Amino acid sequence: MPPTVEFCPRFLTNRKIDLSLFLWSDQKSSDRSCSSLGEDAKLILKGVMALPVPAKGLRVALFATCINDLMFPSTPKAVVKLLERLGCIVDFPTEQTCCGQMFTNTGYFDAGLASVKTYVKAFEPYEYIVGPSGSCVGAIRHQSVMLAEKAGDTALAAKAAKCVEHSYDLSEFLVDVLGLVDVGAFFPHKVTYHPTCHSTRIAKVGERPYQLLRAVRGLDLIELPDASTCCGFGGTFSIKNPEVSAAMAADKARNVVSTGAEYVVTGDNACLMNIGGVLHRNNTGVRPIHLAEILAHQEGDAA
């Protein structure tokens, strides 16, 4: 599915980027129009100036998130692979640690603030900050300024607010910034998608993950019953109320199994760790996988 008008790439109107650099060469783009674009961009869209990769030279800072960094490195690796394939120059600012939500949401605002500081320090210089997690990106968006303001640090609050503007969940970056739904992925499997709570209700990624998944060649997307219901993870909730958490996770896992899918996919590895943990305990054979890893997957890659 080629990008359509509603996915008019945001960066095409961004003066800091060379407009002539970004489009698939193998796409027919003449049927698209976007009145807000400059002349160069119009030429690109008409196919006159078609170029080999959609995001060539676009510098992106990867926000790996702490859980991915430590526990699920395959996800940020997949993001690197995917974004580089699309032409981005990926940086990994090593000052980064965590979004801080595990502290904030447990009530430890001072510890949460320490993470906000590392985030600002790491990502302040960047125009595009991309994280493979609706939850962590959502936490930055929704809580970082609040934490700084509560601590009376107005300078940090201003910097955090600026970072918030430039922070994207992977699905938002691909669809809104790069204007893509088809990222050239190949994944010949049955999958079902669980829209995680924070990606849906805080980051508000909406339909984007579904759009991206539907454009993956070979992929069979099966609807998940009660998809919008929480999986029961809830950060420290799973420790403080393990019985209720387990009851919720069991229901989610049962719904996943009922689809007959081989993989359950989400945009958040924390939720996936919860759902996948139950699936593994029960030897269901359904595997958890992050959206980024499906999107990075191409023909010839091992499954």
Add this chain to the structure above:
Amino acid sequence: MSSRDVIFSRIRTALADVPNLEPEQDIPLNWEYGKPLPLPDVLETFVQNCLDYKAEVERVPAAKVPEAITKMLKEHKVRTMVVPAGIDDGWRKAAEKGGVKLIDDDPPKTHQELNEIDAVMTASRVGIADTGTIVLDHVADQGRRALSLVPDLHLCVIRADQVVSDVPEAVQRLKPSVQAGQPLTWISGPSATSDIELSRVEGVHGPRNLLIILAE
């Protein structure tokens, strides 16, 4: 200090951070009051939504109201009916024609007496299409609240020009009644409950039958 003073003082202390502005300035409201709902057919929507709430509805020309009254009361085998003092004379006659014994609420009937009566007939003040609601303001043609509550069948006649599109319009029309100190009863279908296993039961304490005649 009286309890009133204590509570007011607690409130003022609690709101120390709130600037001393008029409430409308402090929290402005982006809202247009009394706005009608654009409906293709207000009366038909009213009828459909009343039916949806399990009321029985007859839509007739104004001249045919008595006929409809006779018919509906006969169908429900009503024997006795209490009527408010200000009820239309033609409606009374129509009810009597249907073999119904009319009982005037003068002197006022006791609760026990009302409980023995089959039905009540009233006019109404406002109808709301979007919600299938009739509103009584209990003036002379509707009678006191107990009349339209205790008997098990309520026959209510509403004129087409009393039906509005939605709640905001209705609230505007009802304002004069409230300012005059009249009580209001909003009725949407017969009494209902879903308290046992969420299974809907029509009719608990209020009238189990709601009959509406819409006069055009």
Add this chain to the structure above:
Amino acid sequence: MTINLSISPRRTPAPPPGTIGIGQPEPVASPAFRENAKRQLQNTQMRKNLRHATTTIRNKRLLRVAEVPNWEEVRSAGAALKDRIGRHLDKYLAQAEENLTKAGAHVHWARDAEEANRIITGIVKSKGVDEVVKIKSMVTQEIEMNEALEAAGIAAWETDLAELIVQLGHDRPSHILVPAIHRNREEVREIFNKEMGQYGTPPPDKMSNDPPILAGAARRHLREKFLRAKVGISGSNMVICDTGTVCIVESEGNGRMCLTLPETLISVVGVEKVIPTFDDLEVFMKLLPRSSTAERMNPYTSMWTGTTDGDGPQELHVVFVDNGRTNALADPEGRSALRCIRCSACMNICPIFERVGGHAYGSVYPGPIGIILTPQMRGINSAIDKSLPYASTLCCACADACPVKIPIPDIIVHLRNKIADKKKHDMHPHLEPTVMVPVNWMFNSAKHFEFVQKAVSFAAGTALKNTDYLGPMPWPASPWTRARDIPAPPAESFRQWWKKNRGGRR
């Protein structure tokens, strides 16, 4: 001389021991949420009924909300009006009092539950009666009015069908909207057969468990009480300040009975329940029914402005109750919880409430709104109140459903912060803040995080070398691993991979 040692018999069925009210003199004895929840999770009937109820109402609510083209605007208007009220409460209450009095109602003020009950009992006693009929009302449950009246020898009869089931069943409500949802029809039949006859008109012989038949038995049982009642007691959904009008929204008609037939009517109203003007009614009459029972409109709404000659009660009392509301009002970050119109949309959408039901919350206010309202009103001292703000995964479904846009998850986090701060300053040490110190150290600088990663990778590369997933583990991992496996950490973190493969680059 003989001393009568017999205890005078109760007038109404006794509720279970303990309290779930607010502002009671005795301490709240409920265990923490986790313990309650654990027990409730095993209540198969409750879970089945609640799942059915919440899913049905939830889906129906979506349909009804979708019918309103400007739903988001109505929500915003509702939120703004409620904020106006909260932030200028003294002004509005004074206006409400003036107009209620002008219309002929008697206005009373109660600082707490005890005072409210004293006022109510006094009015009932002055009428020389020993029974009242009452409408389901959250505030009368909150002040545990029925028990206060019982202690004064006055029987308070619940007249809402579900509340009648709860009362006759010596039970407590499990949901604010459908309080007997944890009971099935067979249980209701048993309760009616066993108890109804002891307190009035008995059920018919060989009554079936068909809901219309059961509702019919309740109708007959209560009709007798309605017809003879001299005093009625209600709460109120709204008191309109500019007209002095009191408003009750209901379904069954038991409300109309209580509001119309008795000679004296006492309405108990939380101070936050006022709305500015009669015009504003249009906003709340759109929001409440659709959010609550998921109907376009509830079957009956009654409004009265003082007394009316020859119509309804000729003596009206309005008792305004604080009982902890001003505690919530004093917290600028928590006060929007007072916007609540008691619709229960947040409960019906909450995946936790759906599984544990109202009884787990140890409060008359359960579910998402309960976990922010109860600790603000009652304080964060008892085991249950301290645990309530943690009874959420912060999934935020409640915030989307709330018709007056209460930022429930934000207030939950705010209250957790209050509790964490309190723990830090407590005299005795707590485990959680102690654990947070090294965890915080781990994340407050990338160097520390890298150090930890190296240690984890070392363990992963040696001891856990051939392990993908870890099974059940001892504490502290046990709460997690009792129900699910956990992936073994990889031998190489992303950071280590990046260094190796992208070396010089940032």
